[in-house]
Amino acid sequence: MGDTDALNIPKSSLSRIVIVGGGFGGIALAKALKGKEMQVVLLDKNNYHTFQPLLYQVSTGGLEPDSIAYPLRKVLQGYPDVYFRLAEVREVIPGSKLIRTDIGDLGYDYLVIGTGSETNFFGNNEIEKNSMGMKSIPQSLNLRSLILENFEQALLTDNLRERDALMNFVIVGGGPTGVELAGALAEIKKGILPKDYPDLDTRKAQINLIQSGNRILAEMSEQASKKAEDFLENLGVEVWKDCRVTGYDGKTVRTKTDLVFEAATMVWAAGVKAVSIQGLNAKELLAPGNRMKVNEFNQVLDHEAIFAIGDAACMFSEDAPQGHPMVAQPAIQQGRHLGENLVRLLKKKPMKPFVYKDKGSMATVGRNKAVVDLKHYRFQGIFAWFVWMFVHLFFLIGFRDRMVVFVNWVYNYIRFDREARLIIRPYKRDYSQFKDCKDSKSES
Amino acid sequence: MGDTDALNIPKSSLSRIVIVGGGFGGIALAKALKGKEMQVVLLDKNNYHTFQPLLYQVSTGGLEPDSIAYPLRKVLQGYPDVYFRLAEVREVIPGSKLIRTDIGDLGYDYLVIGTGSETNFFGNNEIEKNSMGMKSIPQSLNLRSLILENFEQALLTDNLRERDALMNFVIVGGGPTGVELAGALAEIKKGILPKDYPDLDTRKAQINLIQSGNRILAEMSEQASKKAEDFLENLGVEVWKDCRVTGYDGKTVRTKTDLVFEAATMVWAAGVKAVSIQGLNAKELLAPGNRMKVNEFNQVLDHEAIFAIGDAACMFSEDAPQGHPMVAQPAIQQGRHLGENLVRLLKKKPMKPFVYKDKGSMATVGRNKAVVDLKHYRFQGIFAWFVWMFVHLFFLIGFRDRMVVFVNWVYNYIRFDREARLIIRPYKRDYSQFKDCKDSKSES
CATH class of the missing domain: 3.50.50.100 (FAD/NAD(P)-binding domain)
Structure with a gap:
């Protein structure tokens, strides 16, 4: 390994934030990190963001598929030190701060899981x-x-x-x-x-x-x-x-x-359930629906350098005793908020707890x-x-x-x-x- | 067989025109036959018309695929006695006035081949x-x-x-x-x-x-x-x-x-070549590029009840000694013209020869x-x-x-x-x- 790693991302003196998933949460986070003196790597198994609320209109012939998809590279255009890779995550090895993907391994300083949810067949x-x-x-x-x-x-x-x-x-x-x-x-x-x-x-x-x-x-x-x-x-x-x-x-x-x-x-x-990831799927980490238990900073239980947002995360709070609803708004708000918190974290300032604003x-x-x-x-x-x-x-x-x-x-x-x-x-x-x-x- | 055939198309006292292919030619013909006291059956292996001239823009991300496709059933909306079937033609049996498709057999009084062309790899x-x-x-x-x-x-x-x-x-x-x-x-x-x-x-x-x-x-x-x-x-x-x-x-x-x-x-x-059809692919019927030789009425050589239009047809004439170019215009014009000729034919009037208007x-x-x-x-x-x-x-x-x-x-x-x-x-x-x-x- 020379001055780049398996995914050909240059080594940098900046902290590397790896975001897995270009959904509502991942995009909001990437936008919040623009120009913040971090190296940001966004991974997604697709090269586009899917606007899931309108999928039913694609199914029923009312909309064209490309109209509700948006190229992720375009979201990141003009960002300094940001990298997109078309990759599917296979495993996270928290002890080595490493994720394994179908195109190779990647180290991280901070990892954010925004992999969203998939259909839940409840084992049938x-x-x-x-x-x-x-x-x-x-x-x-x-x-x-x-x-x-x-x-x-x-x-x-x-x-x-x-x-x-x-x-x-x-x-x-x-x-x-x-x-x-x-x-x-x-x-x-x-x-x-x-x-x-x-x-x-x-x-x-x-x-x-x-x-x-x-x-x-x-x-x-x-x-x-x-x-x-x-x-x-x-x-x-x-x-x-x-x-x-x-x-x-x-x-x-x-x-x-x-x-x-x-x-x-x-x-x-x-029903839907969070996409589970090898290495972060220990029983004690997961709430019902495979969502990762996170604290008020979206930090995954017992994993200081790993965060989860949106559908992937389950944050128990007074206003959301079962976690927040698995829809776009919590993901967007958590992504944006985590962006601010990561900036604070790198400046060694204390993070602020997430508060959900229910927009209806x-x-x-x-x-x-x-x-x-x-x-x-x-x-x-x-x-x-x-x-x-x-x-x-x-x-x-x-x-x-x-x-x-x-x-x-x-x-x-x-x-x-x-x-x-x-x-x-x-x-x-x-x-x-x-x-x-x-x-x-x-x-x- | 009751009052319908294998494709569930009712038997009718009207002549049945079967059009194979909903390309430029097939659509122009179907439109020309609207309300002309014939039973019209349109077959296509897709349920949509493809606007081929803009395919390259779909390939290069400039257009969405659905924008250059048009539902064939919509073309035929409001037509009396017209039937669309999603079917791929396997064979034509001219002696029995029958075509075999992947969904069953269909008889015809007149058959029009507008199956267009496919990529020609010249045998490589x-x-x-x-x-x-x-x-x-x-x-x-x-x-x-x-x-x-x-x-x-x-x-x-x-x-x-x-x-x-x-x-x-x-x-x-x-x-x-x-x-x-x-x-x-x-x-x-x-x-x-x-x-x-x-x-x-x-x-x-x-x-x-x-x-x-x-x-x-x-x-x-x-x-x-x-x-x-x-x-x-x-x-x-x-x-x-x-x-x-x-x-x-x-x-x-x-x-x-x-x-x-x-x-x-x-x-x-x-290069392109016409899609060849079992039963109409005898060597003597075909011009270079698999196109069916047709007379000035688009009638296939030796087959009075079978017509070919567009890329599928090769009409030798003074202005087109090699046949007309394999593009949209000849197909549209031949489809429209054949529509008029079929009306004449059924009224036992003589058909008029096709004259191509080169629009550049x-x-x-x-x-x-x-x-x-x-x-x-x-x-x-x-x-x-x-x-x-x-x-x-x-x-x-x-x-x-x-x-x-x-x-x-x-x-x-x-x-x-x-x-x-x-x-x-x-x-x-x-x-x-x-x-x-x-x-x-x-x-x-």
């Missing part, structure tokens, strides 16, 4: 294998392809029960992701399917939203839950509450009760329909929908992304349309198991 | 295996990923010769595709690489354009060729003329002369740089570039696609940027063969 391998997740752009594009392929397939059969199963969409999980996806599918059913498939009775397409608890949007106010449910039902979504899905073999969705669905598509939006939460159901909970106000309907759009445009990174998303939204709104209903890379689902559906025609 | 399997094509959206996205992955890989080596090879782009074929791609890469080298990769000497990135003949844009005027070459050389592209590439093992590009390139990327834009040709090299040949005028430079943009926006299908492309172009122009430099699906090239590059440092 059958569901993991057969259902669709929606946590990354490729996954969202796969779901988009599958939705469209299902209708193409439905056209080819005369067996009405098979056809119904192909047009049956089961979404598990009544959080914002599930609610927004269900609403978007319902709008497609109403506005696009009859025009695109005049030779198919698309009124029989079903959108089922299944929630294990007794209300959807359980993290929001009861008022928001109630209104969102009304919105969904008006759109024709079937909302099933107090219903726990236990299995899915690719054809039949089984639940704890007698309720059973025959469906070619099950989307699993019932929101979800959209569809055209003119959203629910917003702020600290002192709650509102639903068209104004909430405008607020939802404005906030999402604001938090999108980059002027081009904002413009393109805006143009698409205006177009979609005016024309009741979603033109990105494109199967760019086919998902190639195996439909053979639907062939043995008993024909309801012959039954009746 | 080594080149086919190791080089990149750019004839479809997935191929263009693969090339985009590879270009970006090459730079990420180049960052990781200290071996200067390996690094140069990773940053060496060889484009074979000096037609519009090769010229436009080379120009775009040169602009990326100049405007984006130094900012994105401050820790890499990106001045050493090379763009080589190789042409077997003695001028690039050989189908255009000598004036256009000369000017395009000047433009490219000013941008830093190395143009090699009278140079025939004979092989590429993934690392070394070999030519008929002593000239050799070590390059991780070779794009093959040196054009190519762009980059920012403010294009060449245009019209019948009576030739011009180059910034006005030509505006004309090029206007014409491409005009021929793009759909208001949303136009708006989004326009927004991207304005952004790219003002900011000297291309934000879709995203590796959404990694290409995962095997870089191991570059590891044994002799290090030029140790040589010197």
